[in-house]
Amino acid sequence: MADGLFSMAHPWASAFGILGNIISFLVFLAPTPTFLRVYRKKSTEGFSAVPYVVALFSCMLWIFYALVKTNSSPLLTINAFGCVVEGFYILLYVVYAPRAARHRALAFFLLLDVAAFALIVSVTVLLVPQPSRAKVLGSVCLAFSMAVFVAPLSVIFVVIKTKSAEYMPFSLSFFLTLSAVAWFFYGLFTKDIYVTLPNVGGFFFGVAQMTLYFCYRKPDTSALVLPTGIHDVSTETAAQQEVELPEGTHPAVAMLTVSTLPMLAELQKMEQEISSPTPRKGYIKAF
Template identity: 35%
Template structure:
């Protein structure tokens, strides 16, 4: 098999793992629908993931970065899934939360529209467009990778990994690793950098799980503090 075929196969595997991670919050939303309440959970991870996916879709379009179909497909799925999650959240949260979601959504639209306009107007080559959009995607991904620090802090403080599921931690590690391989096969630094962080994040999560698994009270039925839940991987591209 040639390099392009191998890269395509790796990308397909990456799509499957990323789809699994996108769908990982489903039990939370089943619970929200069941109780008709968002409880203490927050919409921030899903709004951020939605923006992240749209940016990577733009990055993967032929006008910006040719030959990146698998980047577009996986993040298109991410957009559909997170729009669904945000819609459910909007349906069952109170007006203050709805107001915040509307404001954030409008700001995201304005940011994306501005990014598209600047990229297509001021940059006229694929390398220049890829660099501009790629840098923005990397910055957003790095910012999003800060969000699991809340969960990590909670794990260390409580010495409990009950709300940091091992299957999701392993998924994050596999997701970061597979997209890191994908980026390495054609050396795409903008995909590589966030997924190096994703791989490291997954290793840290699994390390914490191994360390605190024995001190976790699995019979405790309390809700996660402040709606804490392990967010899916920030970068699925």
């Protein structure tokens, strides 16, 4: 498949590679409404840039792996697109984040996406023999994918604890599960264990998330507005100070554990709402 996305010599692998590209393309674009909101409001509204930095690092790793392997066009194309999208998200975050958050995001970006990636490239190129590079780099990608499996476990625990699936959108879980299936079969037909194994976990976590959604989803009732702040303000003034909670942020990774990172930002926001000792000023919508 070095000549393009589709190869008559490997029709099934090519078909699932193209399908994985299409689904992952849509998943990568999932945070677009959130960042349009950030652009309009000129504020990041308190969410973290960490999931996007990690997603960019994952895409960079898989691009390097695809280049070393030399015959993985589907991996190369979708993760190249992912690098562009995640890079744009990070740039927009840095522009509109408060100074402290901006500095943390830049520090994490330099540490992971610049220093750590440069170290991996240097070690692979300078110390690993050519015949073993794909195997060593694939093992690094696999280890990184397994390391972030803890994220969906955290999401599941929070959903069970709060008995609410508000911050675990079904549509995203569904498409991430489809993405895991597509990339699993791509890895299976190309005999690439480093692609196959992470997406086994991605599939089971995706199914678990969808199951929890149906168990803990709440019916959409009337848009009742409840005050949450304890402030010496009049009702009319408080009504004018309504604070809309930030929309869901869904960083996505095409070739990582595909149901892992897209939930991180939602989990962070959810935990912040649960553990915050002081109620937010303003109003929130009650569902």
